Amino acid sequence: MASHLSLGNVILGNLMVAENIAFYLIAAVMVFAAIRVVTTRNIVHAALYLVLVLAGVAGQYILLAAEFIAVTQVLVYIGAIVVLFLFGIMLTRAPTGKMDDSNNEQRIVGAGIAGLLLAVMGYTLWKAYRDGQFGEMQVQRTSDVATSIFSTYLIPFEVISVVLLAALIGAIVLARRD
Amino acid sequence: MILNQFLMLAAILFCTGVYGVLARRNGVMVLMSVELILNAVNINLVAFGAYHSSLGGGLDVSGQVFALFVIAIAAAEVGVGLALVLMLYRNSRSIDVDDIDLMKG
Numbered sequence A: 001m002a003s004h005l006s007l008g009n010v011i012l013g014n015l016m017v018a019e020n021i022a023f024y025l026i027a028a029v030m031v032f033a034a035i036r037v038v039t040t041r042n043i044v045h046a047a048l049y050l051v052l053v054l055a056g057v058a059g060q061y062i063l064l065a066a067e068f069i070a071v072t073q074v075l076v077y078i079g080a081i082v083v084l085f086l087f088g089i090m091l092t093r094a095p096t097g098k099m100d101d102s103n104n105e106q107r108i109v110g111a112g113i114a115g116l117l118l119a120v121m122g123y124t125l126w127k128a129y130r131d132g133q134f135g136e137m138q139v140q141r142t143s144d145v146a147t148s149i150f151s152t153y154l155i156p157f158e159v160i161s162v163v164l165l166a167a168l169i170g171a172i173v174l175a176r177r178d
Numbered sequence B: 001m002i003l004n005q006f007l008m009l010a011a012i013l014f015c016t017g018v019y020g021v022l023a024r025r026n027g028v029m030v031l032m033s034v035e036l037i038l039n040a041v042n043i044n045l046v047a048f049g050a051y052h053s054s055l056g057g058g059l060d061v062s063g064q065v066f067a068l069f070v071i072a073i074a075a076a077e078v079g080v081g082l083a084l085v086l087m088l089y090r091n092s093r094s095i096d097v098d099d100i101d102l103m104k105g
Helices: A007-039 A043-063 A067-091 A107-128 A142-149 A154-175 B003-023 B027-054 B062-092
Strands: none
Touching: A007 A043, A007 B003, A007 B027, A043 A067, A043 B003, A043 B027, A067 A142, A067 B027, A067 B062, A107 B003, A142 B062, A154 B062, B003 B027, B027 B062
C-alpha cells in the first residue's frame, strides 16, 4: 500500500500524528484549566488550575523541541510563582472556601471584549499564517541557548538581572512591616 | 504540525486572561490572569522561534531567549504585585480591586 514510501517517511509521518494528538490533548486540558482559573469561585482552586495551565505550557515547549525553557517553566512558574501565589492567598486571609461574588458585574462586558478580541486575533492569525507548516523540527539545545544569551543577548541579560534585583528589593521594602 | 495551532491556543489563553483581568474582584486572582496572558505570549515566541529554525537556514534560539526574558519579568512582576496586594490588605483590610476608588473624583 505504502510501497512508494520509504520506512523513514512512514516513521516520520506516524511521529507527526503522535505530535498532533499530544498537542490537542494538552491544549484541551490547558483551555479547560484556563477557563476554570478565571471562573472558579474558590481562590485556592484557581491557583491549582493555574498549575495545570503552566504544566501544559511546559508540555507545548517540549513539543516545540525547546527543552531549556520547558525546564525553566517548571522550575520558575510551578516551583516559585505558584508558591508565591499561595503565600499571597494565605497572607491576605482571603476566604478559602467558596466566594459568592468572585467576579464583579463587569463580567458580561468583559466576556464580550474577550470574545471580540479572540475573534479579531483568531481571524487575523488564521489568515496570515494559513500555510505555516513546520518543517523538520530542530532541537534547540541548552548549549545553543547559553551561547546565544552570553554572546548576542549579553547586555539585555545583564539589564534583566538588575531589573530582577530592583524588583525584589522593592518588594521587600513594600511588604516590610515598620 | 502547523504554526496556527500554537497561535490559536495562545490566542485563547490570552483572551481568557483578559477576561480574568476585567472580571475578577480579588487582587491575587487578577495577578493570576496576568500570568495567563504572559504565558500566551511565551507560547507565541517559542512557536515562532521553532518555526523559523524548522524552515532551514540554521538554528535560531532568539524566540527561546526572549521567552526567558519574559519569564524573568513575570517573576519580578509577581513579586512586586503581591507586595502591593499585601500593602493594600494591611491598609484597608480588603483586596477587592473594585473598592480601590480613593482617587476617583
